[in-house]
Amino acid sequence: QVLLVESGGGLVQAGGSLRLSCVASGRTSSTYAMGWFRQAPGKEREFVAAITWNIGSTYYADSVKGRFTISRDNAKRTMYLQVNSLKPEDTAVYYCAVQRPQYTGVVRTTTRAYDYWGQGTQVTVSS
Numbered sequence: 757q758v759l760l761v762e763s764g765g766g767l768v769q770a771g772g773s774l775r776l777s778c779v780a781s782g783r784t785s786s787t788y789a790m791g792w793f794r795q796a797p798g799k800e801r802e803f804v805a806a807i808t809w810n811i812g813s814t815y816y817a818d819s820v821k822g823r824f825t826i827s828r829d830n831a832k833r834t835m836y837l838q839v840n841s842l843k844p845e846d847t848a849v850y851y852c853a854v855q856r857p858q859y860t861g862v863v864r865t866t867t868r869a870y871d872y873w874g875q876g877t878q879v880t881v882s883s
Contacts, residue, residue, distance in 0.1 A: 758782040758872040760852050765877030768842055776837040776877060778852030784833055789855040789863050791870055792826060792837045794848035794879075801851070803865040805837060815863050820846075842881045849876040 764776040778790070791806035805826040806815045814826050825838040835852055853870035855863070864870070 758784055758787075758854050760854070760872055760874035762850065762852050762874040762877040765850060765879045767880045767882065770843055770881055770883050772842050772881070773838070773840045774842070774879060776839065776850055776879075778835040778837075778874060780833045780835070780854070784854075786857060787854055788857065788860040790828070790835050790852060791855065791863075791865075792835075792850060792852055793867060793870070794846075794850045795876075796845075796848040799848075801867050803867075804850070806855070806863050806865065807835065808863060813863070815865070817865070839879070842879075844881045844883045847879060847881050849878050851876045 759781045761779045787809045789806050789808045792804040793801050794804050795801040803817050804820055807826045807828055823841045828835045852874045854872045856869055856871050859869050
């Protein structure tokens with residue numbers, strides 16, 4: 757069992773920045789990859805970024821490339837998402853999750869490939 761807790765969301769103006777955090781506890785030793793997803797009102801949850809836990813390889817949705825940076829601190833069992841140059845369309849609840857072990861070796865970008873979702877942190881970008 758893995759418990760994930762997100763934090764760092766808030767209300768910012770367009771062009772602003774935030775740093776989201778996701779702290780993991782429990783059985784995390786076999787984690788291959790973790791990801792950030794977001795869900796805007798009335799829309800499906802979508803992939804934002806992912807990172808492999810050991811090597812730190814990163815993957816991004818096209819909509820956030822160049823603006824968002826995913827990173828992790830293995831010792832703290834914490835994953836981060838630095839979000840810069842925010843746009844109103846980035847407004848959503850941001851979730852972190854652990855990729856299911858059966859997908860070890862390949863980073864996935866679909867929600868069904870992930871488990872142990874956190875409670876989410878709200879990011880609101882005003883224009």
